Each structure stands twice: as structure tokens, then as C-alpha cells.
Amino acid sequence: MAFKIDSRVGVTTAYRWRQILSNYVFLAPVVALNLIVIVIPSLTSIYISMTKWSGLNQPEFIGLANFDRLINDPIYWKSLSHNVIWTIFFLTIPVFMGLMGAFLLSGIKRFQMLYRVAFFIPYVIASVVNTELWRTLLHPRHGIGAWLAKQGIEGFDIRVFGSKHTALYGVAFVDSWHFWGFLVIVYLAAMYQVQPDLYEVAILEGASRFQRFRHVTVPGIRPTLVFTLLMIMIWSVPAFDYIYLLTDGGPAHASEVLGTYLYNMSFFRFEVGYAAAIGVTMALITACIVAIFVILRRRGWEI
Amino acid sequence: MMRLRSGRTETTAFNHVILFLLALFALGPVLVLFLNSVKTSEQIAQNPFSIPAEPRWDNYTVAYERGNYANTVKNSAILTGGTVIGVLIVGGMGGYALAHLEIRGANIIAFYFLVGTAIPIQLYVVPLFFLWKNFGLLNTHLGLIIIYCATSSPFATYLIRSYMVALPKEFIEAAKIDGASKFQVMTQVILPLSWPGFLTTGLIVGLGVWNEFLIAVTFMHHPDLKPVATSLRAFQERFTRDWGLTNAASVIMLLPVLILFLLMQRRFIEGLTQGGMKM
Numbered sequence: 001m002a003f004k005i006d007s008r009v010g011v012t013t014a015y016r017w018r019q020i021l022s023n024y025v026f027l028a029p030v031v032a033l034n035l036i037v038i039v040i041p042s043l044t045s046i047y048i049s050m051t052k053w054s055g056l057n058q059p060e061f062i063g064l065a066n067f068d069r070l071i072n073d074p075i076y077w078k079s080l081s082h083n084v085i086w087t088i089f090f091l092t093i094p095v096f097m098g099l100m101g102a103f104l105l106s107g108i109k110r111f112q113m114l115y116r117v118a119f120f121i122p123y124v125i126a127s128v129v130n131t132e133l134w135r136t137l138l139h140p141r142h143g144i145g146a147w148l149a150k151q152g153i154e155g156f157d158i159r160v161f162g163s164k165h166t167a168l169y170g171v172a173f174v175d176s177w178h179f180w181g182f183l184v185i186v187y188l189a190a191m192y193q194v195q196p197d198l199y200e201v202a203i204l205e206g207a208s209r210f211q212r213f214r215h216v217t218v219p220g221i222r223p224t225l226v227f228t229l230l231m232i233m234i235w236s237v238p239a240f241d242y243i244y245l246l247t248d249g250g251p252a253h254a255s256e257v258l259g260t261y262l263y264n265m266s267f268f269r270f271e272v273g274y275a276a277a278i279g280v281t282m283a284l285i286t287a288c289i290v291a292i293f294v295i296l297r298r299r300g301w302e303i
Numbered sequence: 304m305m306r307l308r309s310g311r312t313e314t315t316a317f318n319h320v321i322l323f324l325l326a327l328f329a330l331g332p333v334l335v336l337f338l339n340s341v342k343t344s345e346q347i348a349q350n351p352f353s354i355p356a357e358p359r360w361d362n363y364t365v366a367y368e369r370g371n372y373a374n375t376v377k378n379s380a381i382l383t384g385g386t387v388i389g390v391l392i393v394g395g396m397g398g399y400a401l402a403h404l405e406i407r408g409a410n411i412i413a414f415y416f417l418v419g420t421a422i423p424i425q426l427y428v429v430p431l432f433f434l435w436k437n438f439g440l441l442n443t444h445l446g447l448i449i450i451y452c453a454t455s456s457p458f459a460t461y462l463i464r465s466y467m468v469a470l471p472k473e474f475i476e477a478a479k480i481d482g483a484s485k486f487q488v489m490t491q492v493i494l495p496l497s498w499p500g501f502l503t504t505g506l507i508v509g510l511g512v513w514n515e516f517l518i519a520v521t522f523m524h525h526p527d528l529k530p531v532a533t534s535l536r537a538f539q540e541r542f543t544r545d546w547g548l549t550n551a552a553s554v555i556m557l558l559p560v561l562i563l564f565l566l567m568q569r570r571f572i573e574g575l576t577q578g579g580m581k582m
Contacts, residue, residue: 022485023404027412030397030456034419037453041427041434048430055433101325104318111319117568118326121333124564124571126514128532129553132539133336136546142348181329186576238423241516245536259425266429267521275429283426290421 042283048276055272066277075253076278079261082168086257087236089169091229094176098183098228103213105184106191116188119181127178127241134174135161135246164254167247171255175242186228187221194220233289237282258282340551347546362551370538370552372531378444379530382519383512385448386455387505393452394459395501399489401460402467403475413464416457424454424517432521442525450518455508462507462577466500467493503574506567513560531556 049066051059070076101119105112122130137143138160145156160170194217202212218225240259243249249256249264258278266275339347341358366372401409431450432441440446470493478492494501519533529537535556539549564571 020405020407023400023406026396026400026404026485026489027406029393030460031412033393033449033453033456034415037431037450038419038422038427041430042422044430044434045426097325101322104322108315108318108322111322115322115326116572117565118330120568120572121561121564122329123575124510124514124560125333125557126532126560127516128514128535128539129336129557132535132549132553133332136339136347136550137332137335137351139546142344142351142546144351146348147351177328177332182575185572189576234421238425240425245516259423262425262429266432272429272433279423279426279429282423286421286423290418 045276045279045283048273049280051273051276053273054270055266056270059273062273066274067281069274070277070281075256075261076258078253079249079256079258082255082257083236083239085168086172086239087233089172090176090179090232090236094180094183095225095228095232097180098187099213099218099225101180101184102187102191103217105188106217107209116185119184121181122178123182125178127245130174130178131242131245134177138170161247161255162251164251167251167255171243171246174246175239178242183228186224190221190224191217230289230293234286237286237289336550336557337554339546340554342547344544344546359547362547363555366538366548366552366555369542369548370534370555372552372555374527375529375531375534378528379513379532381444382447382451382530383509385444386451386512387509389448389452390455390459390508391463391501391505394456394463394504395494396489397456397460398463398467398500399493401464402470403488403493404485413461416461419457428517428521435522440522442523442528444528447519447522447530450522451508451512451515454518455511459504459508462504462574463497463500465577466497470496499570503570506563506570507574510560510564510571 048059050061050063052062052065053059101115105115138145140146140157140159140162143157145158145160148154149157158166160166198216198220199212202216207215238259239257240263243255243257243260244263247255249260253261258281262275262278262282265271265278335351338354339351340362341360342353342355342362343359346353346355400406401413406412435441435446435450438446440449474492474496475488478488483491513530514532515530516532516536519530520536523529523533526534535552538552542548
């Protein structure tokens with residue numbers, strides 16, 4: 001009896017090993033794809049960031065000189081500050097509109113599907129189309145501003161994307177117009193998970209609509225809310241499309257962000273090493289955001 | 304139910320007023336784009352909101368021809384189709400392994416798929432450009448498809464996995480007892496049961512590829528092989544003053560997406576909010 005079992009175990013271990021190894025065959029393609037396209041080039045970037053390289057000649061190792069240059073580059077800091085403004089813009093206005101839209105939607109039954117579809121449509125439209133649409137609408141001579149001026153309401157016929165005072169906010173506005181409907185749907189899904197009896201109690205105690213929103217809805221969807229705030233912060237680091245398409249960082253770097261600065265540095269000014277250094281700092285910023293999130297969570301913050 | 308019942312005792316008129324205004328804010332600009340696409344530049348300059356008495360449908364035929372849409376739509380179809388097929392195969396296999404097979408370090412890989420989407424593309428786009436140049440993959444559809452497959456694979460694997468995890472284990476056990484191999488279990492048990500996950504993932508990935516700009520503009524410079532997005536950009540720059548024409552060209556790009564979205568909006572919304580990811 002004992003002998004029989006032993007021999008079987010021998011067979012099964014060899015068999016099991018082959019079984020487990022064959023499991024990895026299923027995972028291999030997706031892992032290989034990510035290694036080749038994302039992981040290895042990302043690591044190469046760290047090396048390139050320590051070289052002087054035009055992309056054509058041999059890269060020349062220069063240590064941390066690129067980072068030294070970066071610290072003293074006013075345009076780098078300007079771009080970084082624009083990323084911060086961009087993040088704050090997205091953490092406030094679209095989030096507020098998303099919460100408001102979702103809360104109002106959760107209170108109605110009729111036409112709810114229709115509103116959801118309407119809010120979501122800008123989110124599925126390509127950046128190339130959305131930017132074209134708003135470039136027409138905000139054109140100083142044939143857009144909304146010009147039309148308002150004709151009706152006697154002056155002051156809006158300005159070059160939104162051409163003025164250094166408005167370019168960054170104009171682009172952020174267009175991108176958030178495309179984005180906020182997404183938040184409505186995410187928050188609405190979370191609001192349906194909130195215990196209905198909490199609202200019952202609140203209504204019985206005479207809570208107003210705003211009080212219910214503030215004291216029942218917001219705490220109820222807190223995990224989702226915090227998650228979207230985290231995602232917005234992470235997505236704001238590589239912000240690129242809308243800025244590149246509408247202003248290309250201009251005028252005079254007034255709407256430059258790290259993404260556009262890096263892009264122009266590598267593909268138009270051929271300072272590939274310096275561009276890689278900017279990329280490395282962007283990855284570090286993202287890592288910091290994720291790390292802060294993880295640490296706060298470990299410390300018992302309910303996020 | 305309680306909430307809805309008590310909600311009804313209050314007036315919902317306020318909700319509808321604000322929601323209507325928000326819907327107008329979301330859709331108004333899109334409607335103006337459609338209106339302006341059948342106008343001349345002069346008509347747009349006079350009043351961007353007017354409804355043209357005689358719609359200039361010509362804008363569409365002119366934009367279609369000068370924008371070389373017959374060609375660019377074909378290119379985008381190749382890129383979108385190739386990526387969707389590729390990522391569903393790769394992501395489907397990966398999702399199956401993570402959901403139902405014994406994988407050591409599965410947590411690490413799942414964590415990578417979660418965090419992988421957070422890596423800013425700018426970190427790897429420059430080395431990737433030179434890598435693709437060496438491989439001869441620059442200015443090829445295959446080169447773009449491989450990148451798109453990779454960038455959307457963490458999301459796809461994760462989403463497909465979440466559908467597969469929800470499948471009852473009994474089906475798989477029963478198939479194994481009947482002597483099915485792992486591959487047979489995947490193709491004959493898992494696949495037929497989790498096709499909604501594949502459909503949703505395919506739609507989201509396809510939408511992302513059709514709309515994608517940064518990778519396309521970086522890795523594809525051959526004018527005959529460009530997708531709709533980057534050639535539309537070139538078209539806009541060529542006809543900056545002809546708003547009617549560029550708006551019509553934009554509508555041509557938008558229309559297939561809009562129709563597909565309206566037909567399958569539940570799947571789109573489900574996939575995009577579940578994945579919680581922006582492409």
C-alpha cells in the first residue's frame with residue numbers, strides 16, 4: 001500500500017511540474033509583449049537619460065549632467081507648474097460636475113438612460129475631433145465669442161488658445177469637457193451601492209437635498225471618489241493630446257506641460273538624452289503619487 | 304426602491320432642469336459641429352449656430368476625396384482590427400491563466416497590470432522609437448499594431464480575467480474530468496461562456512485605437528499608411544480657413560464611433576467604467 005502511494009507521488013510530482021510549467025505558456029505572450037514595448041524601453045530610458053544623444057550619433061555617457069541642466073531649466077519648471085495647475089483643474093471642476101450630474105441622475109428615473117448617453121458621448125470622441133470642434137467654437141472671429149459680440153455682449157471674442165493668459169485654461173477646459181461625463185457614470189454606479197435606508201433616515205430627520213449629498217452620498221461613495229482622484233493625478237502627468245493639438249505648448253511655453261516639452265525636445269530638437277531625463281522625472285512623479293496613496297492606505301486611511 | 308419612492312415625493316423638476324443644461328453642454332458643441340459641417344466658412348463666420356437653409360453636402364464628398372478617406376479608413380480598419388484580434392488572443396490567454404491556472408507570482412503580474420497603465424508613455428516612447436527603427440517596424444502597420452496590443456494588454460487582460468473569474472468552477476472541473484486539456488478547456492468551455500467580456504474588451508480597445516493620436520503621429524510618417532486620426536490632423540492644417548470642410552472631415556471620423564456607441568452603449572459604458580482607464 002505504502003509502496004504504491006510513493007510511486008504515484010513520484011509520477012505526480014513530475015507530471016505536476018510539467019503542468020505548472022505549461023501554465024506559463026498561456027501567460028508568456030502578454031508578458032513578452034509588455035517587456036518588449038514597455039518595460040525594457042522604460043529601463044533603457046534611464047540609461048539614455050544619463051547620456052548626450054541626438055538619436056543619430058553614438059550616445060555619450062555624461063552621468064547626471066542632464067538632471068543638473070533640468071534643475072536649472074526655467075521652462076522645465078514652468079512646464080511642471082502647468083502640470084500642477086492642470087491636475088488641480090481636473091481635481092476640482094470635472095469632479096464637481098461629475099458628482100453633481102451623478103447625484104441629480106440618481107434622483108430621477110425617467111430619461112436617465114438618455115442623459116447618461118448624452119454625458120458620455122464627448123468621452124468617446126477622438127481628441128483630433130474634439131479639438132477641431134472647440135477650435136471652431138472658440139475662434140475669435142467666427143466662434144461663440146464673435147457671435148456674442150454681435151448680440152452686444154462684448155469681451156468674449158478673444159483668442160483663447162493664442163493668448164498666454166488663457167491658453168492653458170482653455171485647453172484644460174476642452175479636455176475636461178471631454179472627460180467629465182465619464183466621472184458621472186463612475187460616480188452614478190457607486191451611488192447605487194449606497195444603502196438606501198441611510199437616505200430614508202436622512203429624509204425622516206429632515207435633511208435637505210444638499211445635506212443628504214454631503215452627509216450620505218459623499219461618505220458612501222468615498223472609495224470610488226478617492227480612486228478617481230488618484231487616477232486623475234496619475235493621468236495628469238502624461239497629459240499630451242489636447243495640448244499638442246490645440247497650442248503645442250504655446251504661445252511662448254504658456255501652455256507647455258512636461259509631455260509636450262519632452263516630445264518636442266526629442267523629436268524636433270533631437271536632444272534625446274535630455275528628453276529621456278524629463279521622462280524619468282515624470283515616472284518618478286507618478287511613482288510618488290502611487291507611493292503616497294499606498295502609505296496613506298497603510299496608515300489606516302479608509303481610501 | 305425606498306429611495307426612489309421617497310425621491311418621488313420631492314419634485315424632480317430641479318433635477319431635470321440642471322441635467323438638461325448639462326446635457327446641452329455635452330451635446331451642444333457636437334451638434335454645432337454637425338451643423339457647421341454642411342456650411343461654408345462665410346456662413347459659419349456669420350452665425351456658428353444657424354441652421355443652413357441649403358445644406359452643403361458637398362463638404363463631405365470634397366473632404367472624403369481630398370482627405371483621402373478611402374485609404375485612411377482602410378488603414379485605421381487594419382490597425383483597429385489587427386489590434387483587437389491580437390489583444391483578445393494575448394489578453395484572453397493571459398486572463399485565463401490568471402483566473403484559472405496555478406501561476407506562481409500571479410499577484411506580481413496582476414499588480415503589474417494594475418500599475419502598468421500608470422507608467423507615463425513618455426518614459427518609453429523615445430527608446431521605443433529607436434528600437435522600432437532598428438527592427439524596421441517604423442512606418443509599418445505591424446509596428447503600430449504591436450505597440451497598441453502592448454499598451455492595451457494590461458487593461459484587456461485585467462478585464463477579461465474579471466469575467467473569467469466569475470465563471471462557475473464546476474464547468475471547468477467537469478470538462479477536466481472528461482479529459483479535456485487546458486487548451487481545450489480554454490477554447491471549448493471558457494471562451495463560449497465569457498464572450499461578453501471579449502466583446503466589451505474588443506469594443507473599448509477598438510475605440511482607443513481608432514481615436515489614438517500620440518503613437519500614430521510618432522511611429523507612422525508614411526502618407527499612404529496613416530490612420531484617420533493623424534491624416535485628419537494634417538487635413539486640418541492644410542485647410543485651416545475652410546471650417547466647413549474640416550468640420551465635415553471630423554464628422555467622417557466621428558460617425559462610425561457614434562453609431563457603434565449608440566448601438567452598444569451599455570457595453571461601452573460598462574467596459575470603460577470597469578476598466579477605469581483612459582486610452
